[in-house]
Amino acid sequence: xxxxxxxxxxxxxxxxxxxxxxxxxxxxxxxxxxxxxxxxxxxxxxxxxxxxxxxxxxxxxxxxxxxxxxxxxxxxxxxxxxxxxxxxxxxxxxxxxxxxxxxxxxxxxxxxxxxxxxxxxxxxxxxxxxxxxxxxxxxxxxxxxxxxxxxxxxxxxxxxxxxxxxxxxxxxxxxxxxxxxxxxxxxxxxxxxxxxxxxxxxxxxxxxxxxxxxxxxxxxxxxxxxxxxxxxxxxxxxxxxxxxxxxxxxxxxxxxxxxxxxxxxxxxxxxxxxxxxxxxxxxxxxx
Ligand code: UTP
Numbered sequence: 522x523x524x525x526x527x528x529x530x531x532x533x534x535x536x537x538x539x540x541x542x543x544x545x546x547x548x549x550x551x552x553x554x555x556x557x558x559x560x561x562x563x564x565x566x567x568x569x570x571x572x573x574x575x576x577x578x579x580x581x582x583x584x585x586x587x588x589x590x591x592x593x594x595x596x597x598x599x600x601x602x603x604x605x606x607x608x609x610x611x612x613x614x615x616x617x618x619x620x621x622x623x624x625x626x627x628x629x630x631x632x633x634x635x636x637x638x639x640x641x642x643x644x645x646x647x648x649x650x651x652x653x654x655x656x657x658x659x660x661x662x663x664x665x666x667x668x669x670x671x672x673x674x675x676x677x678x679x680x681x682x683x684x685x686x687x688x689x690x691x692x693x694x695x696x697x698x699x700x701x702x703x704x705x706x707x708x709x710x711x712x713x714x715x716x717x718x719x720x721x722x723x724x725x726x727x728x729x730x731x732x733x734x735x736x737x738x739x740x741x742x743x744x745x746x747x748x749x750x751x752x753x754x755x756x757x758x759x760x761x762x763x764x765x766x767x768x769x770x771x772x773x774x775x776x777x778x779x780x781x782x783x784x785x786x787x788x789x790x791x792x793x794x795x796x797x798x799x800x801x802x803x804x805x806x807x808x
Contacts, residue, residue, distance in 0.1 A: 629747030650725030657770025
């Protein structure tokens with residue numbers, strides 16, 4: 522089982538960020554000096570992914586431009602001898618082979634992933650949600666791929682959450698298999714602490730076998746008319762085992778305004794070029 526392809530769903534409205542996302546994609550909001558989606562693309566590329574399909578919709582052209590060549594800009598940077606910036610601009614374009622697929626109606630994450638069926642072409646593949654930035658010793662997607670290759674099965678990344686987190690995420694019923702590996706015996710969407718099976722939440726990285734597409738097709742839309750990937754994974758589980766992998770590292774959920782702010786601050790404090798000045802600034806703020 523070799524995983525070479527990844528899908529990055531980026532077609533949603535980003536309503537939690539309005540008004541910032543009225544005329545620009547959420548995935549292009551900048552964390553430090555890079556748009557959110559570039560973190561996922563770099564993680565995929567660093568995990569051996571060669572082809573990336575980005576699921577887009579109306580108003581998302583900035584994503585296509587970001588990963589495309591820009592010959593005028595490159596020429597300009599060359600003439601001004603700004604070689605560092607030139608190298609960075611060129612590097613982004615070469616991170617992977619990019620494919621863009623349009624989701625015409627935003628019918629949920631499951632539906633967005635279904636749009637990539639032809640691109641995936643019957644192989645196992647990774648899914649990365651650009652809201653999450655992972656800061657890990659081994660790229661998070663690489664950790665998942667290693668587990669998926671070992672178990673020859675779908676593997677979803679897990680993170681531990683507190684009681685509040687059980688209201689925000691899907692929670693699994695875990696059956697321990699090995700260090701950090703659990704068989705997923707059941708799952709429940711946003712149960713709250715009373716109904717949660719565990720503190721293990723499903724977060725934004727997955728490796729799926731191609732059978733997930735049939736499961737998505739068989740999934741009923743939820744009360745909002747959206748096809749949820751969690752419901753499709755529940756169906757997939759009835760056909761074949763699905764595993765969860767408790768990743769090693771730190772995750773920043775940048776999918777809402779406060780998470781975005783926390784993620785930006787945490788990452789700035791880890792960046793050698795910003796850390797000292799920023800830390801001094803925070804220390805001086807009158808809290
Ligand atoms: P989110 O729920 O985080 O994104 O979906 P959203 O719907 O854009 O944002 P809110 O909740 O309204 O603030 C996770 C990922 O799935 C994509 C989103 O673009 C995001 O990257 N997505 C979601 C789709 O591609 N299509 C959809 O129909 C829904």
